[in-house]
Amino acid sequence: MPVGERAPLLRPTKANPVWSMDVVFDRTAEGRAIKCLVIVDDATRHEVERAISGHGVARVLDRLAHSRGLPKMIRTDNGKEFCGKAMVAWAHANREQRRQIQPGKPNQNAYVESFNGRRRDECLNEHWFPTLLHARTEIERWRREYNEHRHKKTIGAMTPAAYAQQLANSDIINPGF
Incomplete structure (x- = not known):
């Protein structure tokens, strides 16, 4: 692709082939770091x-592999969580295709960046978390509301959870194995 040429970020037509990942940071009222690993199915x-703990990215992905399978590709930025030896080794061991966006181009990871912006505006910026437990509770409440009660025009005015269930019921989900 020539320099400067734009290509659309295509949304997969099946659930699970592409996930986008990012890390969001915040702080509690007591100054403790809040670090959220966010994984969004692009379709x-x-x-x-x-994940809002010190668990490594690879451990979270291993848990997901057992519960829902892995995608064919994972898109990330170039953060240390995604470029370190542990993640590279995990991807190689799991034959996982990784795509890292160009530095300074968050629009190349638009699905998760949009999600993170919404979470920041509607949850993180709206709450002063006294403790990590309070942060976990509020972030999980917001995540459930987003997945189960928000209708999206781009997926037929369905909620993300309902759309994922519809694809699962249609036997369209490709677990990536």
Whole structure:
């Protein structure tokens, strides 16, 4: 692709072939770091996982592999969580295709960046979390509301959870194996 040429970020027509991942940071009122690993299915806009602890990215992905299978491709930025030896080794061991966006081009990871912006505006910026437990509770409440009660025009005015279920019922989900 020539320099400067734009290509659309195509949304997959099946659930699970492409996930976008990012990390969002915040702080509690007591100054403790809040670090959220966010994984979004590009097709359904469903938040696949939200980890808010010190678990490594590879451990979270291993857990997801057992519960729903892995995608064919994972798109990330160039953060240290995604470029380190552990993640590279995990991807190689699982034959997982990784796509890292160009530095300074968050629009190349638009699905998860849009999700993170919405979460920041509607949840993180709206709450002053006294503790990590309070942060976990509020972030999980917001995640459920987003996945189960928000209708998206781009997926037929369905909620991400309902759309993912419709694809599962249609035997369209490709677990990536």
